[in-house]
Amino acid sequence: MNQSRFFSEGKLGPLTLRNRSIRAAAFEGMSEQHTVTDALINYHTLVAKGGVGMTTVAYASVSKSGLSFPHQLWMRKEIVGDLKRLTASVHREGAAVSVQLGHCGNMANKAVSGKVLAPSGGINWYGPTFPRGIKKIDIAEIKNDFQNAVRIAAQSGFNAVEVHAGHGYLISQFLSPYTNKRNDEYGGSFENRKRFMSEMLTAVREAMPSSMALIVKMNCWDGFDSGITKEEGVLTAKAIEQCGADAVVVSGGFVSRAPMYVMRGKMPVDIMAYFISEGWKKFFVKLAGEQLIPSVPFTEGYFMEEAKRIQKAIKIPVVLVGGMNSMHIIEKAMEEGFQWIAIARALIENPNFVNDLRNEVMEKSGCTICNYCVAKMYSGEMTCHLHEKNLPEELKQKIAALNYA
Secondary structure (H helix, E strand, O other), X not given: OOOOHHHOOEEEOOEEEOOOEEEOOXXXXXXXXXXXXXXXXXXXXXXXXXXXXXXXXXXXXXXXXXXXXXXXXXXXXXXXXXXXXXXXXXXXXXXXXXXXXXXXXXXXXXXXXXXXXXXXXXXXXXXXXXXXXOOHHHHHHHHHHHHHHHHHHHHOOOOEEEEEEOEOOHHHHHHOOOOOOOOOOOOOOHHHHOHHHHHHHHHHHHHOOXXXXXXXXXXXXXXXXXXXXXXXXXXXXXXXXXXXXXXXXXXXXXXXXXXXXXXXXOOOHHHHHHHOOOHHXXXXXXXXXXXXXXXEOOOOOOOHHHXXXXXXXXXXXXXXXXXXXXXXXXXHHHHOOOOEEEEOHHHHHOOOHHHHHXXXXXXXXXXXXXXXXXXXXXXXXXXXXXXXXXXXXXXXXXXXXXXXX
């Protein structure tokens, strides 16, 4: 039995978790018609049974206008009963459960969201979408949406909420000069650009019961020169701390500009195109996918150095995410003072990963960073190709041709 501190109890805000592992908020793609499905419940239950301290339900929109996908969760009172089923199932396995709340901003899909909002108008070529610039009345409405989503999370039995303030979604779009071209008090200087985030986080904190933990996912860097700088990443963390967060998850990247800076490795665009149903999108991804989604080399613990800079600047815990695929890198993180480790792909490949590390069944995940799971989740349920059954021969050939990181 491994005796690492990673497997010891820890305090995260008001919570006591059985160990230091958190299932990262990797999009499951299991919420058809924006609801809680049996597949979503079963997946998080399996991860909880596999030993994580807390599992995170990913990418739940606070409103209809924040939706990117038809299979994305939308927090609303009509699904409270099913959310309770999910949290109860996870709790029976001894784990806590968090829900990631956010708004997609210019990444919203008008076909499902009804409208597309962003800090500034223009075009987002990644969609493509043509967002309308957010007005003051919209800000008040979005703030109310965040608060309502938090209340629903509390009513449904979630132990924590993770506010998504990274990856080029709405809060991140306000922070980044790349997407924020406003000339009012919400644009221009970093002090102004952070205002929207601070208002949302303050509203969320006010709506939360004291028994819930507030976690915020943020960017250490947008991944390109015209986004937030690494220095502004540190300032972002300080602002999050001032808003009463219990921990920050230090990530990076921008879905519409530097998507693989988030996940690293290479996007298997042929497989991504295979699962897309719309003909024009399938053609476009095949034609330009590799140019729009350039690869970024993968290394274990790839956000560690930037997370260390942020860790030195704030007093609340930093959750380390990004390539935490082996006991070696987890131990190194513990030695560097990180209290919490967030894991994504290793738990997609093996939901029992944490138990297997503790029981010394393995030292390293079997995940090959082929990113099949990433390519599929945008159009359907996230899964590792090793778990797929009855695959068509065409897809088998595409999988066999993958270039691993």
